[in-house]
Amino acid sequence: MTPLARRLPRELRHNIGKYLGIFLLMCGSIALTSGFLLAAHSIGCIIDGMRDEYTIEDGRVATSFEATDEQLKAAEDAAKDAGGVTFYKNFSIDAIIKKSASDDGTKRTLRTYTHRTKVDIASYCEGTEPHANNEVAIDRVFATNNNLAIGDTVELEGRTYTICGIMTQPDSQALFLNNSDFTINTITYGVAEVTDEGFAALENAGGAPVYTYSFTFDNRGLSVADRTDAEKDMVEALENADARVDDLIDADSNQGIGYARDDVDGDSMMWTTLLDIIIVIMAFVFVVLTDATIEEESAIIGTLLASGYRRREIVLHYLALPAIVGVLAALLGCALGVTFFTEPMRNLYYGSYSLPPFQVYWSWEIFVKCAVVPAAALILITLVGLLRKIGKTPLQFLRHEASGKSGTKRGLRLPERMGFVSRFRLRVFLRNLGNFATLFVGIAFASLLLLFGLAILPTMTHYADNLETSLVAEHQYTLKAPLELEGSDQEREQWTALERLQSVDGALLSAAQESQDELDDDADAAQEAAAAATASPSAANLTAAQDALAKVQNKKDALYASLDDLADALGCSRDEAIDLIDKASEIDTDTDDIHPVNTVDNGASKIAQAEKYAVYQLQYDRGEGNGTETIAIWGVSTDSRYWKDLGVGDGRVVFGRGLVDKFGWDEDQQVKLYDKYEDKDYSLKYVGNGSEWGSKSDMNIYLSINDFNKLFGNDTSYFNGYVSDEALNLDSRYFAGDTTPDDMRAVGDQFIGMMSNLIGMMVGLAVFIFLLFMYLLTKAVIDRSARSISYMKVFGYRDNEISHLYIRSITLCVAASLVLSLPVIIGSLTAIFRSMLLSYNGNIEIYVPWWSMAACLGIGFMTYLAVALLHTRSIKHVSLAEALKVQE
Template identity: 40%
Template sequence: TSYSLPPFEVTFDWGVFLETSVLPFVLLVGINWFALARKMRLTPLQFLRHDLKKARKSTRFNIPEKLPFSSRFRIRVFLRNKGNFFTLFLGIMLASLLLVWGFCIMPTMNGYCDSLKDAQPAEHIYTLKTQVEIDGSDSDREAWAAAMEYRDKVDQTKADEDELGKMVAEYWLAHSEYASLLGLDASKTDAKMPSDYGYSNETYGNLTVGELGKLFEKIGDLDTDDENLHPVNSAKLSQSTIDQAEKIAVTTVKIPRRYADSDEEVTVYGIQENSKYWTEFSVAGLKQGQVVVGTGVTEKCAIDVNSEFSAEAMFTNDTYTFDPVESWGPETNLNIYMSIDDFRKIFDEDDDYFNGYISNDDLQIDNVYLARDTTPKDLEAVGEEMNSIMSKMVGIIVFLAVAIYLIMMYLLTKVIVDRSARSISYMKVFGYKQREINRLYINAVTATVFVSLLVSIPAIILGVDWLMKIAMADYAGNIVAITPMIELVKTFAIGFATYILVAYIDVRHIRKVPMAVALKVQE
């Protein structure tokens, strides 16, 4: 998977514009119109008396008289403003959710990459463009190296067999025992270019006749009549390196995702029954169609062990049915495992088919045969790239969360203080000190904020996990949210620190409430 970002281009999207600009405006106008329409039914006298609410039966809560006055007063403040306190709780939970989301991005990405590396059973997993053997004689390696060099350098679409035949024939004759009889000089013939025969040098890769002749000499050692003939890699490996490598078969299928109307690309591995690399489970003895599935497949694609599921080929309409007998690996493992013999039968391949190797040693596969070499370093590079992208989002999310904290707490606590302005004024008239008034009102809000921050933590953990699944539903891979305890502590600390700032503002607001409010006539 590549997380490289293309050049940034700004484009206008009507859907985004409607959702982020038009819809909020329509909701704002609609809610205000509905509220005003209800209030306009009231009479002018009701407005003058501030009788703006429909009379409801009072449900007075009897507070035990044994409690101290300050405790009973705080409870009254809480009950009188329970709607505002509930809204405050929801706002704190929303801001905390956003803050934890921002803080858990980096641990989640790091955990995802570490999990990918842990699921890598070897230092190298090679995926091949074509079957290639790593064990062969020196002559086989030279012959196949020559064949690949010829294929790479000579333009196969323009090369002519008769032209090649003429140049190669002269090379052979110049190096034969009949060269002197034919008046041919080997060194001069070897130095000739195709243009000396009236042919295009570019078509034949600017190779001399001598170079072309040597290539065909080596290619001639191949037994082209052998139907099971496979290319041989050019690198000469030690026998121990050859012995520790295992042939595998690899393909990709599509499986519907749980939370998205799209398909997950899942890698299917055909492995040796007694593999030296996949040792934590075994495919030996599995019946045809029975497989071991990665834990990530069960979660991302809603697959249950011992319950058959279907998968579709990537580029055809072929459908395959698998019976998972076991799940294995971390939650990021999106692979399916079966025996290589079963793989060949299910995907209708030859009895000796393979298209990959797994090895702890570097097999030095030629690039012409190699599709991909997956190593732990590659996975580290993916992690670094993801971290560099995601880290820039953390600051933005934290800033938004703190802004929501600040605005929500300030507005709601200000409403509570404003609604209690007459009571605050009475207390000033009765001789209560500023510190005592602050304790009665601010402490009730402080307790609510403190409890809200604590109580919301379990819901936040579940919410972040659910949001991660939904947000990443259309992306490749199974990324699971990780919420370290330290991030929850940081969230609590930031939330409470923000409230302390708001409380300071509220204290100043309470101090400014005049005693004259208590003397005003209230009808």
């Protein structure tokens, strides 16, 4: 062992606090990051394998009414150029679920499907799929958040079901009630599976089915562009076949399928960046501490150089301990992360996303990122700092001139009018300016983490509050097609009859109609034959008349058989079926803009306060590869009682403040929007101030309903929704959804549930970084001033007086750093939020309440007080003998 190597254990013991702090910070950061990245990598592998293992759809199309076989055949034919496509019925009912035993009255929705075996196949983690018509299997995350387990009984649309299984659905990995929603909702929304009979029972209980058709391309390797082109052709074919298409969602734009993967990838980048920042800051801390060590041992280095030691040997000596500490911290941190932190990090995602059972997939890339790169970066930056510092002559080292330029270093002359204490503290600050600059960066970084943790929940709650207030009424009903609330009793009977007829297999009604048409044709022919036989009673004419009458009788028998089949399906008699047909035929279908009439009379007062609106979704290109924003275009009444002071009409366009805040449009800018269903572009003009409405969470564009219908080429009387402060009873066939303030409040509750664990972790990490940065960098100030402290003790200063001079100087710098860094970190938080959330629908306004800023300052300063107590002890331990050491 060389003489220099013998110094390493002694140096380690002498500076155990410094190296232990660095070791703990680096080890802890790498442990958290490696645990997270391994969990994220494993989840990514699981999600990537789900497409083939569970046959995830390539897309889905929703229609207002059930599509016929001919319409689906037309869509399949349109996709032949893409290699072929297969459609699957994927109908669902948004059933209101109540926990039978202890329901708290909160509205919870369970999107219920029949058990699927060909596409979007569920993964069961407990129990089995439903076999009886009163059994239901529910989503794992929803069940966990609502304390539901196998064997519990629940009510769906008032009908009792027993939970038989806990599962996850591959097309609902992230639980989005609507694909355009900003966040998942795992508290009041979930998915479920029942048997075919159980689904029919839900429909009979009043559940409104959504007619969704999932599809998979025969060539599953199609590019997104080719797939999108084929999907547009399919939609066009459906519309040409008279199907009303409500929605088309490609798998890549389906948040239920892709959101979890995107979130994991985004968080992985964030954690990797966080680790890189910590390592770089730690490396500079090493440089600062090593500089202090070199200055402290300047005479020793000068003697070694004069004695024949090479600079390379001295550099390696001072690099040894940082390298050893860094490598050990990296290896141990990576091992701890894999062993102990993968499971907690996995729980962060499995508590929010519905994924199959977890298993670990090892990745050497993570080992390189979390162990090799940090250790190499730490060693490299420390080496650069050493090479910069060690390039002095032996004489300069012996004269303690290693920290400055050649020649005598003179201090800055301070004003004589300043008192001794003030000048002394200022001198301490100036001598350690580099240390304090690094301390400011460390405090700013730790404050950023801390304030992010403290402000994320208020920000999300503020966003949820804005969403809640953006609802202009207690109920916002959306319809599949226009449905009039007003109507006479006779009209309600007619539409009731039609709705009842349309509730059965259309083939039965078509068969009855064809039999009636054929009977009419044969009856006409029989009349002509009878007239001919009467005019000329020949044998041939009589035979022809008899044959014609026989045909009429056969057609009557066929008609009666068809009517009997129809009556059986309707659950009524033949006469009642005929009565239904007669009533339905009285509806005037010659008028183009005729709308169905709601079969239930909601009462004059409720109808009077309800207000029609129209809404349609377009896409806006965010630019720079950040995807498209889904923007709702609203058509509302010019004298609306709900959208107060909106001021639409005469072609005026009003933009939600959230859109303007997020995209920063210029005055008189043309905003280009795209209709992905019609493959059509629209351009609306943002005129500037005065054309904005709502909160900074409002992402809508408003027109008068007349301008809306002109823009989209609709009938003048078209609408597809009602806003109402009173609950309305709407026909399930036309009812699409009901959004209430409770739904918006659930968003805030969801964020609290998602973020609580992560917030505690971030606050703990920030406090840990605060503690270590402050300790290491302020310790360097005390160590560098050891000789001066010793001199003061020789001159009779007490320990508390010395602490008053040194600790107070450090305290003022720490307090100033905490306060001055606040504007910087608030601006950084705003930029980070905008960058993180640009590629997501919606606009979140950063909201930092005063108490979170006060808490950030308070936690930072209280952490420093703990460090200051340690430094007070360090000052007491400075020996009087330090003053007797020879300087040169």
